[in-house]
Amino acid sequence: MAEMHIISIIVEHKPGVLYEVSNMFRRRNFNIESITVGTAGQEDLARMTITVLGDESMIEQITKQLHKLVDVIKVARLDPSNSVIREMALIKVHVADSNVRSDVIQYASIFRGNIIDVSTDSLVIEITGDPEKINAFIELIQTFGIKEIARTGLTALQRGGKAFRA
């Protein structure tokens, strides 16, 4: 059964590694739902958080194939029930008048979002949370007219004191 899985990998932080990783997915007919990349605490290391829709055997193959790449140093599957998972979205909303403006600001504050840009006819909201929360917020303010959305894709860490590093 296809389910969402989160794979966290530590890689060499150098040019071409993202290509290598994404190329493996393409070549082996796997599909990346989202991928986030950033440094991982050490200058020469980066962390990639990859979400994949697939069944158990497929995820097993993906982790093994990732592990085979020389520039991939560590591979871990994150258990969603035991991980903190976050995504950020920037949402530009059309505000026709001051009533709409105050409604949007109120909704944003309920969802603990921040207003980070204001113009005469629009607002940009920054919202962080698990993907479901962001989905719910987007649905809620859709009626006002969304002009643009930028989502980061999710990033995640395992809960508790154990560290996963190279």
Next chain:
Amino acid sequence: MVKITGAQAIVQSLSREKIKFVFGIPGGATLPLYDVFYDSNIRTILARHEQCAAHMADGFARASGRTGVCVATSGPGATNLVTGIATAYMDSSPVVAFTGQVPRKVIGKDAFQEADVIGITTPITKHHFQLKDVLEIPKTIKMAFHIASTGRPGPVLIDMPKDIQIESGDMKFPEKVEIRGYNPNYKPHPVQVKRAAQLLMNAKRPLIIAGGGVIISEATNELIKIAEFLMAPIAITLMGKGCVPEDHPLFLGMTGMHGTPDSNILVNEADVILAVGTRFSDRTTCKLECFCPEAKIIHIDIDTAEVGKNVKVFLPLIADAKIAIMQIYDALQKKSVKRKSQWFKRTKELGEYIMSQKSNNDGCINLVQLISELRRSLPLDSIITTEVGLNQMLAALYFKILKPRTFISSGGLGTMGFGFPAAIGAKVARQDVPVVDIAGDGSFLMTAQDLACSISEKIPVIVLIINNKMLGMVAQWQRLFYNRRYSATELKGIPDFVKFSQAFGAEGVRLESLKDLPKIIKRAIKSDVSTVIDVPISPEANVFPMVPAGAPLKDILWGEKNG
């Protein structure tokens, strides 16, 4: 420390890796490197197409077990390597490929003869490097050879911008390198070893499937020991050919699409299969859902990703084949005594039944007899390479190989044109034995220009062309499954191979009668130049037995006749 150039550092690194031969073609972006080769102890063998250079390095590696090296210039030189690199990758062959690259400051500007060779070869190399800092050259090359030759071997590419070959620096040559993302595991888990021994001990009908991994890890003796202890028959994959001597009583032959009936039938009857160094390719398993329905599979492989990739495995052992088999064997000895099994009786009876089913008759030279005669004419340690198609399957089925690394064939990628340059590479590695390419007319013509290399570099090999003036294997499928509609498989423009070879300065002979073969081979072995033997056969020739694509292993087409 002395200041040396990047090109000098590359050549010194190669010498430190004990490289004596490089196969390649120079070009604009490798001029500095070739200039250093000019005074070095490394012999440059001038191929006539970069694809051949890669196949030669591959053939060298497979015949010797040591890493082969090929060199190409940037752009078209590099892209011409691609087929050769992909071939080595699919068959886990240790090759280090050096490519020239445009100077660093014009990379990405579409400079003359620029190609993104790293981008192109990422999916077909084990790893790749682009030299960015002249001081990193010795370490990078050390890493490349380490990665290519350890764990599951494979090709590694090093892209060398031209300016870095010229630049100078104070070089340090490391004795060892550590790569934090690369640690192949050689020792099996002790618990898994115990469980494997238990399973095998309790098996009523144990069977071994041996793949190329047995040859790579040099586990022949261990495999025979455990097979004899268990009285387990041994089936091989194409890549495993040579891993056990084919005159061994437990040897069943190849399994798969063109497997022997013995092995295809018995694989399906086994209750425990010990699979060693095989990746269960589709050509081995045929219809996956029907593969070994009865069997619990113990899978020994050094590559974790191969376990469970194609077939469901009951017990995986991630380890070097030799070490794993040895440990299982030791565990077995503590547990049980050598058995006498009913299973062996069954395998013998089946073998006799199958022998009685074989029939041969045809006006032309009979192919099975041709291959048998070739075997008789050659010393036992001769190396056989093959092209791909009918010639390959004939050789795999009927040429009896007795020693590891004496059968070299493009199994995974199935590269036509592989056999001849691979033979040249193998001959460079093993100048003491005859090397014979069992070829087809279609395949040979794909890389035949390297006759010029074999003549000028004085590397004599023997090419036996099974000439049906057809793309034989494709035609066989058209005959069997496409109602004899020979769409584009008749090779009408095939040259007279005798004259063709003579034009290069090689010996060209036509085999008119089978009884002439021993004489011709004898002469060819003694000859200073390559010999091409043209063997005209019927365009209707088939190679049987075979299992149709998509069918289960047991659906064997026996064929009315071979040849």
